[in-house]
Amino acid sequence: MKYLDEYRDGDAARRIARAIASITARPWTLMEICGGQTHSIVRFGIDELLPPEITLVHGPGCPVCVTPLELIEKAILLASRPDVTFCSFGDMLRVPGRDRDLLAVKAAGGDVRIVYSPLDAVKIAVENPDRQVVFFAVGFETTAPANAMAVYQAHRQGLSNFSMLVSHVTVPPAIEAILSSPDNQVQGFLAAGHVCAIMGYTEYEPIAKKYAVPIVVTGFEPVDLLQGIYRCVRQLEEGRCEVENAYGRSVTRPGNVTAQRVMREVFEVTDRKCRGIGEIPQSGLGLRGQYAVYDAEVRFGLSDVSLDEPSECISGIILQGLKKPFDCPAFGTACTPEHPLGATMVSSEGACAAYYRYRSPHHVQSVA
Amino acid sequence: MTMSDALRFDFTCPIPIAEYPRVLLAHGGGGRLMQQLIGRMFKKGFDGLGLQADVDAAEVVINGGRLAFTTDSFVVHPLRFPGGDIGSLAVYGTVNDLATSGARPLCISTSFIIEEGLPMETLWEIVLSIREAALEADVRIVTGDTKVVDRGKGDGLFINTAGIGLITHDRMIGPAAIEPGDVVLLNGDLGRHGIAIMAAREGLQFETEIESDAAPLNGLVQALIDADVPLHCVRDLTRGGLASALNEIAAASGKGIHVDERQVPVREDVRGACEILGFDPLYVANEGRMVFFVPEDAADRALEILSSQEQGRGACRIGVVRDADAGRVTLTSTIGATRILDMLSGEQLPRIC
Numbered sequence: 001m002k003y004l005d006e007y008r009d010g011d012a013a014r015r016i017a018r019a020i021a022s023i024t025a026r027p028w029t030l031m032e033i034c035g036g037q038t039h040s041i042v043r044f045g046i047d048e049l050l051p052p053e054i055t056l057v058h059g060p061g062c063p064v065c066v067t068p069l070e071l072i073e074k075a076i077l078l079a080s081r082p083d084v085t086f087c088s089f090g091d092m093l094r095v096p097g098r099d100r101d102l103l104a105v106k107a108a109g110g111d112v113r114i115v116y117s118p119l120d121a122v123k124i125a126v127e128n129p130d131r132q133v134v135f136f137a138v139g140f141e142t143t144a145p146a147n148a149m150a151v152y153q154a155h156r157q158g159l160s161n162f163s164m165l166v167s168h169v170t171v172p173p174a175i176e177a178i179l180s181s182p183d184n185q186v187q188g189f190l191a192a193g194h195v196c197a198i199m200g201y202t203e204y205e206p207i208a209k210k211y212a213v214p215i216v217v218t219g220f221e222p223v224d225l226l227q228g229i230y231r232c233v234r235q236l237e238e239g240r241c242e243v244e245n246a247y248g249r250s251v252t253r254p255g256n257v258t259a260q261r262v263m264r265e266v267f268e269v270t271d272r273k274c275r276g277i278g279e280i281p282q283s284g285l286g287l288r289g290q291y292a293v294y295d296a297e298v299r300f301g302l303s304d305v306s307l308d309e310p311s312e313c314i315s316g317i318i319l320q321g322l323k324k325p326f327d328c329p330a331f332g333t334a335c336t337p338e339h340p341l342g343a344t345m346v347s348s349e350g351a352c353a354a355y356y357r358y359r360s361p362h363h364v365q366s367v368a
Numbered sequence: 369m370t371m372s373d374a375l376r377f378d379f380t381c382p383i384p385i386a387e388y389p390r391v392l393l394a395h396g397g398g399g400r401l402m403q404q405l406i407g408r409m410f411k412k413g414f415d416g417l418g419l420q421a422d423v424d425a426a427e428v429v430i431n432g433g434r435l436a437f438t439t440d441s442f443v444v445h446p447l448r449f450p451g452g453d454i455g456s457l458a459v460y461g462t463v464n465d466l467a468t469s470g471a472r473p474l475c476i477s478t479s480f481i482i483e484e485g486l487p488m489e490t491l492w493e494i495v496l497s498i499r500e501a502a503l504e505a506d507v508r509i510v511t512g513d514t515k516v517v518d519r520g521k522g523d524g525l526f527i528n529t530a531g532i533g534l535i536t537h538d539r540m541i542g543p544a545a546i547e548p549g550d551v552v553l554l555n556g557d558l559g560r561h562g563i564a565i566m567a568a569r570e571g572l573q574f575e576t577e578i579e580s581d582a583a584p585l586n587g588l589v590q591a592l593i594d595a596d597v598p599l600h601c602v603r604d605l606t607r608g609g610l611a612s613a614l615n616e617i618a619a620a621s622g623k624g625i626h627v628d629e630r631q632v633p634v635r636e637d638v639r640g641a642c643e644i645l646g647f648d649p650l651y652v653a654n655e656g657r658m659v660f661f662v663p664e665d666a667a668d669r670a671l672e673i674l675s676s677q678e679q680g681r682g683a684c685r686i687g688v689v690r691d692a693d694a695g696r697v698t699l700t701s702t703i704g705a706t707r708i709l710d711m712l713s714g715e716q717l718p719r720i721c
Binding site for chain 2: 064
């Protein structure tokens with residue numbers, strides 16, 4: 001694989017970090033949208049290279065973390081049914097529902113399978129016509145096209161035993177929700193490079209203008225992230241608020257038009273609850289009328305499951321960038337990867353998981 | 369506690385308190401959950417019976433002779449994968465466990481738990497593979513057992529082994545022997561076995577086929593012992609990978625281990641596959657990789673000896689033992705920052721995007 005070593009090069013990273021320090025005159029708070037970016041920052045220690053004026057806060061872009069508790073509970077109910085083969089990305093299996101997770105359902109005899117692509121779930125449905133195969137379709141715009149394609153394929157093949165539990169959310173409304181909050185501290189955004197690879201970045205342009213905030217499309221490797229930070233800080237210092245693309249090797253302004261077409265064919269914009277932030281109007285994707293027959297909530301009559309988030313978990317505040325994992329009294333005590341209170345502690349993109357795995361409150365950071 | 373007291377304990381003690389009412393797959397993943405299971409179930413249940421739970425091979429003294437004794441089970445799916453199969457894996461895994469105590473492997477047993485319906489041809493191929501691996505590792509196969517279970521009750525074939533080795537050196541090789549200043553050596557690139565299995569199991573295709581690193585490593589250990597290199601600790605890096613092995617050693621020794629990520633060899637194709645799957649190669653399984661803890665003044669000689677053998681061609685220094693960060697593993701990242709290298713909770717699960 002190319003494009004890895006050169007973007008993890010220590011000399012290049014330090015060079016950009018010095019450039020950031022040289023243009024930084026005032027304190028700035030930036031938010032990286034995606035949990036993958038958060039993990040890169042903590043795993044490589046990117047924040048340690050930054051001048052003290054720059055604060056990075058971690059955004060809501062973790063598909064596992066924003067999936068509402070009631071959807072997790074619906075997944076658990078479905079996976080527990082003897083007639084259902086429940087397919088999911090691996091990352092969702094550890095997220096706690098009301099009293100257990102999908103791994104526990106599997107251990108108790110539920111037919112829960114990890115798949116790498118939603119199309120694998122379609123294949124399982126074709127091969128097992130006597131089973132109801134349900135795919136847990138979570139995530140932002142990154143996973144939406146492949147999930148849309150799975151429904152599209154199922155429809156074309158006339159599959160009556162395939163359905164999806166849909167919990168798709170989109171990034172721009174989440175950014176607007178954060179910026180509209182009276183407690184907002186974020187002055188600039190690092191937009192998620194892979195989301196923009198699908199969607200392009202035209203939809204961020206009105207947000208940058210309306211809220212006077214720079215948004216820089218940013219990748220995931222150390223050099224990518226530092227370049228994104230550099231361009232965001234430069235805008236802030238120069239008093240600009242534009243959308244810039246610092247991830248040109250993957251992202252174009254219009255994005256992947258073919259992927260967008262398949263998304264629009266299958267999904268429509270709906271109101272959606274976002275774990276931690278709450279109900280955001282027009283923030284999610286749901287199946288369009290002609291594909292509603294593939295909606296697992298409809299097929300299995302699951303519409304009225306309702307649950308409150310556990311009160312001791314502050315993941316909602318963390319997902320809005322208002323607090324960091326170490327600010328949570330339960331972090332590392334009542335809440336650990338073995339006994340998580342919230343999804344942010346178990347997801348491979350969750351901020352709490354990143355801090356637990358790569359840092360500890362007693363660990364003194366140092367740059368070699 | 370006498371033996372009879374220890375046995376009576378089984379009848380009086382309630383089931384150890386566990387937060388999980390059922391065993392999860394993650395309890396076998398080589399991470400913290402497995403440590404908890406072993407600690408709360410097996411260490412507790414077998415207390416007073418001589419269990420040496422923190423080593424890959426137990427040392428048993430019989431009539432003054434020191435023997436290494438180990439057992440292992442192989443449940444790999446698919447049975448054949450690029451670079452090996454369940455048969456060669458069973459031999460290498462057992463031999464490598466014995467070698468971690470510095471023992472010369474003598475003989476092993478193989479028990480076959482076969483699922484009804486397994487093609488005879490497949491079984492024969494695996495038997496021949498075991499034979500070849502045993503010849504390669506210079507170990508005898510002296511006994512075995514055969515069971516057949518109903519279709520659906522096994523995954524084609526499970527193999528259980530036991531192994532006995534002879535300890536001829538007079539050192540104590542294990543976590544307790546490591547000292548601040550020790551150098552950590554590794555015999556080659558990481559992660560190929562785990563990715564090869566994953567790719568074969570899930571039908572994932574990469575630009576080049578990634579072959580398992582499965583190999584017998586007793587020759588490496590024996591060469592170091594023959595050359596009188598003062599080996600402090602040896603560990604093979606199987607489930608849970610380098611990170612879990614180092615965490616176990618750090619915890620058992622109470623010393624800090626510091627690794628420089630820039631020195632840890634991972635092949636480009638493995639790194640690429642890990643990026644796609646969302647895995648960290650430091651946690652991915654290996655079946656032909658070991659870490660060796662040796663004093664600084666013996667490190668160059670040890671590296672030379674390792675590098676002169678086929679299984680040690682890629683040998684390199686990856687870290688040091690320190691007093692600081694006692695019981696922990698720390699890591700200098702590729703861009704030069706320092707962080708914790710923690711043990712995983714359960715298994716690495718593929719990420720979403």
